[in-house]
Ligand code: 4AD
């Protein structure tokens with residue numbers, strides 16, 4: 001007898017064969033003569049049904065088959081009599097491997113997402129989070145596959161860094177100094193030279209600068225790892241620790257950059273539609289049910305599956321920031337923040353643009369003052385070759401740009417923006433030693449997973465969210 005994955009057995013037609021499954025009990029029901037145990041092992045969203053003849057299995061054993069218990073079940077694979085499943089197991093042996101205490105919080109009734117966040121150590125055992133975690137895996141794999149197939153090399157950027165890639169300064173300090181009694185300079189400031197790395201270090205906000213170094217050698221590279229931002233923003237879109245995928249391409253201009261980002265997004269969405277069918281169908285229904293609890297005007301006009309298909313089927317709209325501001329100014333909607341050339345697009349503006357065009361929108365050529373120092377200056381001297389990709393429900397999914405490859409112009413920007421040039425000497429050297437036109441972007445992985453799963457809070461698409469005042473588990 002062989003233990004098998006439930007995902008295999010549900011597709012199997014080896015009726016009459018003895019098989020085994022190992023997993024956790026979801027439900028048990030039945031009568032005096034027979035019990036039906038639904039077992040899940042995480043390989044798929046579905047459970048397999050084990051039919052237990054009560055004359056064969058001692059009642060004492062069956063008593064311990066409660067929701068959450070770990071069981072090994074052996075039996076004969078049979079075509080199912082019941083509705084909604086294709087196969088079942090006619091149980092010949094049942095072993096309780098792990099009893100489940102009656103305080104197990106995941107009983108049959110539905111729980112709110114807020115409650116499940118408080119028990120993030122157990123929530124992977126729900127259908128919703130099982131589906132999300134499987135999809136997360138498939139999307140990470142799809143990203144690697146997409147880039148590998150295109151000849152990109154995966155670069156492992158450091159997590160601990162001595163520079164601030166985005167120049168925004170919202171970083172987490174990494175130190176081994178005694179916080180209660182740090183060594184001090186004569187002027188009272190902390191003596192960073194005595195710290196572990198002999199200087200101030202932080203967790204990285206982006207692997208881009210290192211990816212640029214590698215692109216100067218390997219041509220096409222991407223990073224994919226955790227990034228950290230200490231912004232105190234308690235929104236459904238922000239995490240303090242999130243995963244970012246950042247490709248960097250030698251000899252790509254902003255248009256080639258946009259083309260790559262659009263085809264990557266279409267590829268991974270298509271991949272989800274093909275490889276995550278069961279989980280997406282479940283989440284599609286979940287989203288429809290959730291919608292019913294909302295006010296009429298807050299309900300979505302499309303289903304999750306329709307939104308995913310639409311991304312694959314339609315070209316994204318490409319507009320400049322200046323055109324975007326014009327669209328917003330001529331809108332008959334009253335915004336909380338008045339759209340003004342020079343200020344950053346707010347969430348309400350992004351939503352309006354995406355709704356207005358009915359497809360994801362790529363906004364380019366932002367004013368230089370609201371973007372990072374490394375973006376290539378346009379001929380107008382006012383805007384930079386930035387591109388943000390805005391998605392329905394999500395807002396900014398991708399941020400990227402063509403990079404400033406001219407040493408003098410880049411240096412001037414660093415000075416203008418009062419960025420610590422000492423920590424960026426190595427970065428500036430790329431512009432001295434065979435500088436090259438190049439571009440790249442960063443995809444917020446959790447924002448992608450939000451879109452694919454139809455969930456509405458990033459805390460629900462990462463296994464263990466880190467947000468202000470919350471680093472449990
Ligand atoms: O727009 P951002 O800040 O761009 C960069 O970091 C560049 N270095 C990327 C590059 O050109 N290589 O961040 C990129 C993306 C955003 O579009 C967003 O999807 C996501 O990262 N992101 C966050 N996701 C979750 N929580 C946060 N706090 C995030 N901040 C950014």
Ligand code: MG
Nearest residue numbers: 388396398399
């Ligand atoms: Mg951005």
